[in-house]
Amino acid sequence: MTQKPTLAVVGATGAVGRVMLQILSQHADVWGEIRLLASPHSAGAKLAVRGEESEVHALSEEALEGVDVALFDVPDQVAAQWAPVAVAKGAVVVDNSAAFRQEADVPLVVPEVNPHCVRVRPRSIVATPNCTTLSMIVALGALHAEFGLTELVVSSYQAASGAGQRGIDTLRAQLSLLAAEPDAGTTPGGVRRAVGDDLGPFPAPLALNVVPWVGEPQDGGWSSEELKIREESRKILGLPDLRVTATCVRVPVISTHSASVHARFQSEVTVERAEEILATAPGVVLFDDPAAGDFPTPADVVGTDPTWVGRVRRSMDDPQALELFVCGDNLRKGSALNTVQIAELVASEFAPS
Amino acid sequence: MTQKPTLAVVGATGAVGRVMLQILSQHADVWGEIRLLASPHSAGAKLAVRGEESEVHALSEEALEGVDVALFDVPDQVAAQWAPVAVAKGAVVVDNSAAFRQEADVPLVVPEVNPHCVRVRPRSIVATPNCTTLSMIVALGALHAEFGLTELVVSSYQAASGAGQRGIDTLRAQLSLLAAEPDAGTTPGGVRRAVGDDLGPFPAPLALNVVPWVGEPQDGGWSSEELKIREESRKILGLPDLRVTATCVRVPVISTHSASVHARFQSEVTVERAEEILATAPGVVLFDDPAAGDFPTPADVVGTDPTWVGRVRRSMDDPQALELFVCGDNLRKGSALNTVQIAELVASEFAPS
Incomplete structure (x- = not known):
């Protein structure tokens, strides 16, 4: 053809x-x-x-x-x-x-x-x-190829746009309502009163708040979003027994998901080698010099294609574990x-x- | 006397x-x-x-x-x-x-x-x-007394007021500036342009953003805030060898810190027993029924004294580990x-x- x-x-x-x-x-x-x-x-x-x-x-x-x-x-x-x-x-x-x-x-x-x-x-x-899995898996895939991933503990910082245009519109409307209520963020119940009853696709107010629930209830107290991260990471990496624990949290960001990742490997890791891998991995930008203000944030990553990785550290108690902070535009690479x-x-x- | x-x-x-x-x-x-x-x-x-x-x-x-x-x-x-x-x-x-x-x-x-x-x-x-340690340690102390804590992996969601009144004023000023820029949160560089050069006490814009850096640079890529969580948790609990890894992230919330906590214990845990302990621990409120919308968020916790705990789950791969989401008003119990x-x-x- x-x-x-x-x-x-x-x-x-x-x-x-x-x-x-x-x-x-x-x-x-x-x-x-x-x-x-x-x-x-x-x-x-x-x-x-x-x-x-x-x-x-x-x-x-x-x-x-x-x-x-x-x-x-x-x-x-x-x-x-x-x-x-x-x-x-x-x-x-x-x-x-x-x-x-x-x-x-x-x-x-x-x-x-x-x-x-x-x-x-x-x-x-x-x-x-799922966009949350995608926001971290490119970086983790590169590290897995060298070190052999055995366990992930993930906490997410997910943007409103993960809930579609209605999520974006809801967050913007809530921020407008709160602009007229300077004390709302410090008064018990103040945010709920200011934003009113229409919470859009979210189960709690999102403006001036973080909401530790994304998706539908599943067995054991898990959310569907948390189980997706587990099942999809296992399937993409071809690791059906990978230990994965996720906590999914919505944050008042318009677009770009972030995740704090604790990743454990089969062998000892070093920050130097991990950064070499991440610096050359396709689809990844390593941005990691906090003293110079270099770490990924949604405001800087939104609208870009790669997965941005920063805050690379080796656990002080476990030479086989790395900590990472990753950001990816959930509407671009994420979807x-x-x-x-x-x-x-x-x-x-x-x-x- | x-x-x-x-x-x-x-x-x-x-x-x-x-x-x-x-x-x-x-x-x-x-x-x-x-x-x-x-x-x-x-x-x-x-x-x-x-x-x-x-x-x-x-x-x-x-x-x-x-x-x-x-x-x-x-x-x-x-x-x-x-x-x-x-x-x-x-x-x-x-x-x-x-x-x-x-x-x-x-x-x-x-x-x-x-x-x-x-x-x-x-x-x-x-x-x-430190206010971030305090926002979780009351709940963890109660669980430690029964199960024996061995490891913590913590990701924080820290409010602007942790940086004092200047932090609060900075976030409010940035939100006002962004109210006039409806596309800022989806445009590359839009948030930085809208909020201008005065970032107050934060190393990046905080409104419509999350900032994975709190404190001063320390060896190994850690921030001072992350090391405080480690050292203070060990000292308060009397566990000098406790494995602790923290990632500290500032979020656009006026007041009340949150943390996603992966806690590993010496013995097997059950959600039922953990919830019994948390329900009766002094200074703790257990608020954990996601299907009914019950999980702690900063907007609901601000202005209250206790540590609020929800999202209690046992790791699917590790019967000795619990996941928790905790919120505490960093200006009240936190300080x-x-x-x-x-x-x-x-x-x-x-x-x-």
């Missing part, structure tokens, strides 16, 4: 979908037609891609005709329903939902870590990980970029040989 | 000092005179304590005459200089700075954990821990309340027997 493949972006009008269109406009153009699909109520909207306005169409069987690769960023149940339809029409689906990630016959791919897995896709579906990267790996199969 | 002891509050005009005056006004009144002292440029100010306006005097040798107990909340170097002066005048000093915490002949006291240590004070100085509690233990020695 020498024709450029046709791409569909399903969920084009969402927070992640819009970033997908930006990235598709910036990357080397490997696509023929790019078709924008979304729910019926978004049909008719116009969005820019590759420098031109393009109309959004309602997702339907007809709209998927002739699609070679389909990027899905839609709720889990929509992906579960429509990905098989796209596959039946002949497409390879790259899905950013949780619907297929833990299926044995669906690869879960991070191109810097396990790109080979994209070729083995019995169901013609490739899954992309849209990883999905586009996988699609580009698939597209390379369409190239003339 | 049957007369009520004279108390001095040194640093009365600071963020912590003002909370000390609130707490002294609310607690059972065990004090005779309460004398308010501060730096010369605050002299002449009037502050309310026990329902009356009281004038602030400049700290001097004369101002310390006749003082029985002196609460110090001042910078380390001021405490190092003036605490011995107060002792020479006959006072017992309860110091909230880091100047004496690691001295072998100065007890480091949390009344719920090691109250007996207040009686052994060869230098007439008792130290109170002012613990200092006043220690002073009240000392004052009880003055009571008629």
Whole structure:
């Protein structure tokens, strides 16, 4: 096949979908037609891609005709329903939902870590990980290749945009309401009174607060987000027995997830060697000189592609453990970029040989 | 001695000092005179304590005459200089700075954990821990008493007020500037441009951001705040070999520190028994039913005295490890309340027997 493949972006009008269109406009153009699909109520909207306005169409069987690769960023149940339809029409689906990630016959791919897995896709579906897993796994994959990872203890600092455009809008609205209440942050109950009853997608006020709950309740007191980090890290790294403990916390940041990571390895580690690995790992920026003010923060990382790593330390009591602080833009590498990267790996199969 | 002891509050005009005056006004009144002292440029100010306006005097040798107990909340170097002066005048000093915490002949006291240590004070100085250590140690002390603590991995979510009134003012000013910049949180460099060059006491913008650096650089890439958590936890719990790893992160919350804690014990633990212990431990509130929205957040904890604990889970791979999320008001139990509690233990020695 020498024709450029046709791409569909399903969920084009969402927070992640819009970033997908930006990235598709910036990357080397490997696509023929790019078709924008979304729910019926978004049909008719116009969005820019590759420098031109393009109309959004309602997702339907007809709209998927002739699609070679389909990027899905839609709720889990929509992906579960429509990905098989796209596959039946002949497409390879790259899905950013949780619907297929833990299926044995669906690869879960991070191109810097396990790109080979994209070729083995019995169901013609490739899954992309949760944005919190993605924000740290590129750096951990590089360290694992040298030292052999045995255990992770992760505490996250997750941005509002992980809950989509509604998350962003909710945080901004709460900050506006609080601007008129200078004492809210020091008065018992003051933040709740100031922001009112509409908490948007969050289970507590997010402005001037941190919320130690992301996702749905699971057995043992865990949240679904915490179990995703565990299961997805194991699957991507090919380590089914990796010890993983995560605590997921939402913070009042618009976009870019961070994580404090305690990583234990099979062998002794040194900060020097870890920094050599991170400095040359694809998709990673090492930014680690606190005395000079160099450590990653969401405000500096937002809008960039790599995983930023700083605060690299060896545990004072355990020569096999490293501490890291990582930041990654959850809308770019954490979602849209990883999905586009996988699609580009698939597209390379369409190239003339 | 049957007369009520004279108390001095040194640093009365600071963020912590003002909370000390609130707490002294609310607690059972065990004090005779309460004398308010501060730096010369605050002299002449009037502050309310026990329902009356009281004038602030400049700290001097004369101002310390006749003082029985002196609460110090001042910078380390001021405490190092003036605490011995107060002792020479006959006072017992309860110091909230880091100047004496690691001295072998100065007890480091949390009344719920090691109250007996207040009686052994060869230098007439008792130290109170760093606010981040305090925000978690009451809960950990209770669990240690039953299970035997062996290891802590802590990631903090520290509020602006840990950097004093200037920290609070800086965060509020940054939030005001950002209110006029709706795209700042999603644009590369947008937050830095919006908040300008004056970052106050923080090494990076704090509004719409998290900053993985608190304190001064130390060997091995650690911050002074991280080493304080390690050294102070060991000293308070009487466990000089406790394995402790901390990552300290500032978050855009006005007041109340949080911490995600991975705690490993000598024996197997169960969530049920851990929750029984926490539910009855003095100074602890167990608030742990995520399905009902019950987990501690700074917005709900600010202004309260206890350490709040939620998200209690047993590690899925390690039956000897618990995960906890704790919140404590760093200006109350984290600083002012613990200092006043220690002073009240000392004052009880003055009571008629």
